[in-house]
Amino acid sequence: MTSQTLRRRLHHGDIDGGRYDRFEASGIDSLNEPLLGSRDQDLNGHGFGDVLDDERNKERMHWTRVFSNLIAQWAQWFANFITGSGSVVGWLLPFVSGSQNGANNHLPPLLLSPLQEARLKHLKQRLAVPFDGSFSEHQDALRQLWRLAYPxxxxxxxxxxxxxxMGWQGSDPSTDFRGGGFISLENLIFFAKMYPEAFQNLLHKRDGDRSEWEYPFAVAGINISFMLVQMLDLQSGKPRTLAGQHFLELLGEDEMAFDNLFCVAFKMLDVQWLVKRASYMEFNDVLKSTRAQLERELALEDVESVRDLPAYNLLKR
Structure with missing residues (x-):
């Protein structure tokens, strides 16, 4: 089993690098060389198959515990969102547990136009829809994503x-949406439809010199969707962060502003990933800097639509 084999397995696990340090040390320390030699016997006389089974069992147990915790955290977040508490408890990613700019939480709500009110209401309705693998509509959406990704x-x-x-954690992608939302899948489908070349480049990691441990594409997309929800303060009645209020202005110009912003954020993340020469365990840091850069661009005076964002040009490359 080579380091490349292990790398492929780890692509689809927990995107939180901080949790990664609990992975078996033997796997981490030997990624630059085969985990086992070419022979089928280890030093203790166990067969290669026995050792491989042990490693798989350990890995399976580890990721089961990790993702059980993540699912519970997402479920708690979603319960708070639906009941209108306005608080975010147990957010998926550690970095978003605190505001990037605390003063922004106290801005007075904007007076919205009827169009903005209607579009914000529609967006919140989308956010309130959990993914349900038993729904034929949601199953069809997964199939649609596959056809768009691999025509x-x-x-x-x-x-x-x-x-x-595609970057799902296991053989059943619906398990990655428990406690999450259908909008994450809608965002990925929108990206594939509207910006197919940029989507394919990200999916297949075609740009730049890639890390040995790459972030998993689909799971990264889910994380980006929910990063945007908090950054834009969409769990509140009306956004009261600076970024959220600027977003409402964009929403007045473009009904699909959230989906377009998702595409920009995803491409921006990948560019920063390459610039920083980041690897799997640094995903959170890259996502934090992506959020900060996106907040700065949203605050520019001449930005009246998502297409006015400087980073929007990245989608054309």
Missing amino acids: DRRLPSLKSELWKE
């Missing part, structure tokens, strides 16, 4: 190891 490949069943290639 020349056969559509797999909804439970297949092939989904891992």
Whole structure:
């Protein structure tokens, strides 16, 4: 089993690098060389198959615990959102537990136009829809995403190891949405439809010199969606952060401003990933800097639509 093999397995796990330090040390310390030699016997006389089974069992137990915790955290967040508490408890990513700019939380709410009110209400309705793998509409959306991502490949069943290639944590992508939301999947589909070249470049990691440990594409997209929800303060009645209030102005110009902003944020994250020469364990840091850069661009005076953001030009490359 080579380091490349291990790298592929780890692509689809917890995106929180901070949790990564609990992975088996033997795997981390030997990534620059094969984990085992070419022979089928280790020093203790155990067969290669036995050792591999042990490693797989340890890995499976580790990621089961990790993702059980994440699912519970997302469920708590979503329960708070739906009940209108306005608080975010147990957010998925550690870095978003505090405001990037605390003073922004105390801005008075904006007076919205009827159009802004209607579009904000519609967006909140989308945010309130959890993903449900038993719904045919949601199943069809997953299939649509696959067809957009891999137009020349056969559509797999909804439970297949092939989904891992897109960056889902396991063979059943629906498990990544528990406590999350259907809007994350809608964001990915929108990206694939509206900016197919940029989408394909990110999916296949075509740009730049990539890390040995890359971030998983699909799970990263889910994290970006929910980073935007908090950054824009969409869990509140009316956004009271500076970024959120600027976003309302964009929403008045573009009904799909959130989806377009998702595409910009995803491309911006990948560019920063390459500039920083980041690897898997640094994903949170890159996402933090992506959020900060996005907040700065939203605050520019001449930005009246998502297409006015300087980073929007990245989607054209």
